[in-house]
Amino acid sequence: MSALLTSNGQAAVSDVSEEPRVLMALRGIDKGFSGVSVLKSVDLTLRAGRVHALAGENGAGKSTLMKILSGVYRYDAGTLSLRGEEVVFTTPRQAMDSRIAIIHQELNLVPGLSAGENIFLGREPRTKIGTVDWKRLHGDASRLLARLRQSLDSRTAVGELSIGQQQMVEIARALSLDAEIIIMDEPTDALTDIETGILAEVVTELRAEGRSLVLITHRLNEIFSMCDEVAVLRDGQMIHQGPTADLDEDGLIRLMVGRELAERYPFIPASLEGEVMLEVNDLTAPGVNGISFSAHSGEVLGFGGLMGAGRTELARALCGDTRISGGDVIFKGQRQQFSSPGAALAAGLVYVPEDRKQAGLILSHSVANNMSLSALPNFCGAFGRIRHGEEAAAVDQFVKSMQIKISDTAQPVDTLSGGNQQKVSLAKALMPAPELVILDEPTRGVDVGAKREIYLLINELKRQGKCILLISSEMPELLGLADRILVVADGRISGEFSRENATQEAIMTAASGLESDLSTSAAASNSTASPLSSSCNEMPI
Amino acid sequence: MSTPSSSASSARRIDMMRLLVDNKALIALALLIAVSAGLSDNFLSTDNLLNVLRQTSINAIIAMGVTFVILTAGIDLSVGAVLALTGAFAASMTAAGLSPWLSVPGTIVAGAALGAISGLFVAFGRIQAFIVTLVAMTVLRGATLVYTDGRPVSIGVSEAADSFWNLGGGYWLGVPIPIYMMFFVYVLCWGVLHHTRFGRHVYAVGGGEKVARLSGINVNRIKISVYAIAGAFAALAGAILAARLGSAQPNAGTGYELDAIAAVVIGGTSLMGGRGRIFGTLIGALVIGVLNNALNIMGVSSYYQMIAKGAVILLAVLIDSRAQK
Numbered sequence: 088m089s090a091l092l093t094s095n096g097q098a099a100v101s102d103v104s105e106e107p108r109v110l111m112a113l114r115g116i117d118k119g120f121s122g123v124s125v126l127k128s129v130d131l132t133l134r135a136g137r138v139h140a141l142a143g144e145n146g147a148g149k150s151t152l153m154k155i156l157s158g159v160y161r162y163d164a165g166t167l168s169l170r171g172e173e174v175v176f177t178t179p180r181q182a183m184d185s186r187i188a189i190i191h192q193e194l195n196l197v198p199g200l201s202a203g204e205n206i207f208l209g210r211e212p213r214t215k216i217g218t219v220d221w222k223r224l225h226g227d228a229s230r231l232l233a234r235l236r237q238s239l240d241s242r243t244a245v246g247e248l249s250i251g252q253q254q255m256v257e258i259a260r261a262l263s264l265d266a267e268i269i270i271m272d273e274p275t276d277a278l279t280d281i282e283t284g285i286l287a288e289v290v291t292e293l294r295a296e297g298r299s300l301v302l303i304t305h306r307l308n309e310i311f312s313m314c315d316e317v318a319v320l321r322d323g324q325m326i327h328q329g330p331t332a333d334l335d336e337d338g339l340i341r342l343m344v345g346r347e348l349a350e351r352y353p354f355i356p357a358s359l360e361g362e363v364m365l366e367v368n369d370l371t372a373p374g375v376n377g378i379s380f381s382a383h384s385g386e387v388l389g390f391g392g393l394m395g396a397g398r399t400e401l402a403r404a405l406c407g408d409t410r411i412s413g414g415d416v417i418f419k420g421q422r423q424q425f426s427s428p429g430a431a432l433a434a435g436l437v438y439v440p441e442d443r444k445q446a447g448l449i450l451s452h453s454v455a456n457n458m459s460l461s462a463l464p465n466f467c468g469a470f471g472r473i474r475h476g477e478e479a480a481a482v483d484q485f486v487k488s489m490q491i492k493i494s495d496t497a498q499p500v501d502t503l504s505g506g507n508q509q510k511v512s513l514a515k516a517l518m519p520a521p522e523l524v525i526l527d528e529p530t531r532g533v534d535v536g537a538k539r540e541i542y543l544l545i546n547e548l549k550r551q552g553k554c555i556l557l558i559s560s561e562m563p564e565l566l567g568l569a570d571r572i573l574v575v576a577d578g579r580i581s582g583e584f585s586r587e588n589a590t591q592e593a594i595m596t597a598a599s600g601l602e603s604d605l606s607t608s609a610a611a612s613n614s615t616a617s618p619l620s621s622s623c624n625e626m627p628i
Numbered sequence: 629m630s631t632p633s634s635s636a637s638s639a640r641r642i643d644m645m646r647l648l649v650d651n652k653a654l655i656a657l658a659l660l661i662a663v664s665a666g667l668s669d670n671f672l673s674t675d676n677l678l679n680v681l682r683q684t685s686i687n688a689i690i691a692m693g694v695t696f697v698i699l700t701a702g703i704d705l706s707v708g709a710v711l712a713l714t715g716a717f718a719a720s721m722t723a724a725g726l727s728p729w730l731s732v733p734g735t736i737v738a739g740a741a742l743g744a745i746s747g748l749f750v751a752f753g754r755i756q757a758f759i760v761t762l763v764a765m766t767v768l769r770g771a772t773l774v775y776t777d778g779r780p781v782s783i784g785v786s787e788a789a790d791s792f793w794n795l796g797g798g799y800w801l802g803v804p805i806p807i808y809m810m811f812f813v814y815v816l817c818w819g820v821l822h823h824t825r826f827g828r829h830v831y832a833v834g835g836g837e838k839v840a841r842l843s844g845i846n847v848n849r850i851k852i853s854v855y856a857i858a859g860a861f862a863a864l865a866g867a868i869l870a871a872r873l874g875s876a877q878p879n880a881g882t883g884y885e886l887d888a889i890a891a892v893v894i895g896g897t898s899l900m901g902g903r904g905r906i907f908g909t910l911i912g913a914l915v916i917g918v919l920n921n922a923l924n925i926m927g928v929s930s931y932y933q934m935i936a937k938g939a940v941i942l943l944a945v946l947i948d949s950r951a952q953k
Contacts, residue, residue: 428843428844431844445839446839449835456831460828460839472823473828475823515843
């Protein structure tokens with residue numbers, strides 16, 4: 088086996104003539120957890136000045152591989168060589184000292200400390216007498232942030248920054264370490280399109296400096312727009328590593344899932360006779376500054392916009408999680424002011440939050456207990472006694488119909504992959520048979536296979552005549568699934584589009600609030616993006 | 629990712645580990661009993677075993693109430709003080725000639741009300757449970773001293789007093805009444821926690837308050853209820869203690885809150901909320917009871933008993949934190 092390894096190593100070195108320098112090479116890496124093999128003889132080559140995509144479905148072993156690269160896990164077999172020398176990392180610190188930085192999906196920042204303090208945490212510059220040199224710290228931090236096009240004050244507490252800005256603080260920390268290999272796990276998952284654009288530019292710059300980047304992402308368009316090479320993991324095996332240009336999206340999906348996926352956005356049109364189920368007039372609430380719209384049964388109403396534009400805030404106000412300060416909500420013909428999500432649920436309106444780990448599911452509890460949580464009253468007799476048989480039957484039925492992959496309904500939710508977790512979260516919301524479902528980023532952190540199943544589920548709900556408010560930052564998803572799209576900016580509706588005249592560009596323009604500037608200044612030339620006005624009250628279907 | 633055939637044996641090993649960790653309180657109890665029986669012939673006598681159970685009953689009843697609170701990720705430091713004040717209520721009601729059929733339920737309602745006040749502050753005041761119940765403990769200790777004037781309250785001598793005394797000192801079929809009360813409370817708690825919607829909601833609130841709220845659970849109602857339950861059980865324990873002693877001591881129950889929390893923790897309930905079993909609490913209380921009894925029989929001074937109790941709690945928590953990894 089060792090002979091094989093050296094021959095591999097030599098092959099990599101001799102490549103240098105035409106290919107950029109190899110920074111890191113993994114050969115034959117095996118890793119298992121308590122007898123379950125997670126990685127099987129994985130090879131991976133990282134080159135200087137290259138952006139590498141690491142693709143694969145949830146559970147394929149991507150995160151495990153990255154944790155091996157960054158010294159979090161030891162591997163069972165194989166070799167890891169860095170700049171031509173074989174190394175063994177026993178702690179993350181060693182990897183960090185070898186100029187490898189990893190930016191985890193769950194950002195690793197202290198919310199109460201400033202951006203500058205976070206960047207230099209544990210490595211604060213000192214004055215002669217040993218106190219922290221704040222001037223230098225914030226000076227250096229500001230320079231790093233400026234390189235990343237961030238105009239924020241390095242003295243701002245990280246907790247007050249947007250997710251996108253926090254991501255940049257993490258990248259600044261990686262730069263402060265002068266990391267040569269930067270690994271980003273789902274960096275754009277929580278970013279808006281504008282922030283993703285900035286990140287793409289930053290990635291391009293870092294590549295130009297000769298750094299090697301690894302992006303783990305579920306978004307295929309990013310793999311093709313940002314990455315030079317793509318490595319595909321499937322079931323713990325590296326089945327492909329090569330230039331991105333050699334593949335197209337369908338080919339990549341085939342590699343990832345090992346099977347053909349049918350049409351990615353299986354749209355079905357809304358039924359024409361849908362009645363108005365929800366009418367919102369000039370609603371104001373925390374983060375919501377006067378929103379009006381109506382939604383119909385059998386309709387998917389999409390909500391586009393930037394992170395923090397007020398979409399989640401609108402959803403929380405509608406479901407009674409935050410207080411409504413003005414305006415009307417008319418649900419099924421009745422004026423409603425829900426005092427709590429419980430009251431909304433009782434009336435038939437349910438909200439599926441974007442953050443399934445904090446707000447959607449109790450991770451340490453079983454699949455069954457999570458799933459039946461909202462519908463529990465349906466299974467209860469006198470004194471709130473649970474009829475366990477009925478409960479288990481309902482849980483089994485949802486597990487089956489939603490194709491949730493579990494070994495046992497008593498299994499804790501945190502042992503499931505992202506896609507299956509999301510399905511449990513959806514099942515919990517759907518079990519009480521709501522009539523209006525608000526889905527907030529329902530496919531975030533979900534692999535392509537599960538995504539499609541969620542899309543089919545949304546269509547099934549539509550067919551049943553339910554009304555779906557779909558909040559999504561993934562533009563193709565909105566365009567592919569929604570009957571109408573409302574764009575929210577600054578807590579207001581900044582654009583309404585029918586399915587026919589919606590385009591990514593028009594939505595972006597409305598989302599960034601540019602449109603209102605245009606119309607107020609002079610040129611109302613943007614004809615595709617019509618602002619919400621009396622002419623839009625009629626449903627365009 | 630999982631290959632069932634190759635992982636079967638290791639999965640079985642993990643299940644075995646889990647089983648051991650999940651039942652560590654029971655294993656500890658069995659070990660303690662075995663060691664105690666070996667060291668003293670007297671330990672396994674019926675009299676001594678009933679004695680251990682009776683001594684444990686007060687702490688067990690309090691601890692089972694506190695389990696509800698801890699399952700919601702809260703804490704209740706006021707149960708000892710609630711016990712003292714409600715014990716004094718029970719004694720003075722009995723001294724006034726009230727039958728225990730009225731005075732005991734009255735005492736329990738008073739305890740529930742006192743607990744609910746703490747719960748109101750935790751739920752609506754959004755103050756940390758530690759602070760709220762620390763304040764409640766201080767205030768109720770003071771209130772007890774005011775109410776009793778710092779002197780024991782005798783249950784007096786009457787027909788009512790005689791029947792009240794049975795609650796703490798009486799026997800039925802040769803078994804002390806407090807032991808029946810302990811098992812009654814256990815069955816009640818078990819039923820509520822595992823077989824009712826309320827119980828499921830208690831776990832949910834502790835597992836994730838935000839999730840619980842968005843899932844339609846009235847989180848504030850659950851929180852107030854669990855403090856009321858802890859207060860009610862503390863009051864029942866207060867009545868039993870006053871009955872047994874024939875009087876309510878103004879300083880009764882000092883430090884009982886810590887014994888109760890210890891029993892809950894030894895029983896494997898997580899202080900982070902959302903995870904735990906009422907059976908564990910019962911066993912945890914028995915571990916503490918048997919340990920005290922065994923050390924007593926062996927003539928170890930009560931000073932050392934405290935050190936031993938500390939060591940047992942530390943060990944239990946250590947095993948739990950290891951098992952989490």
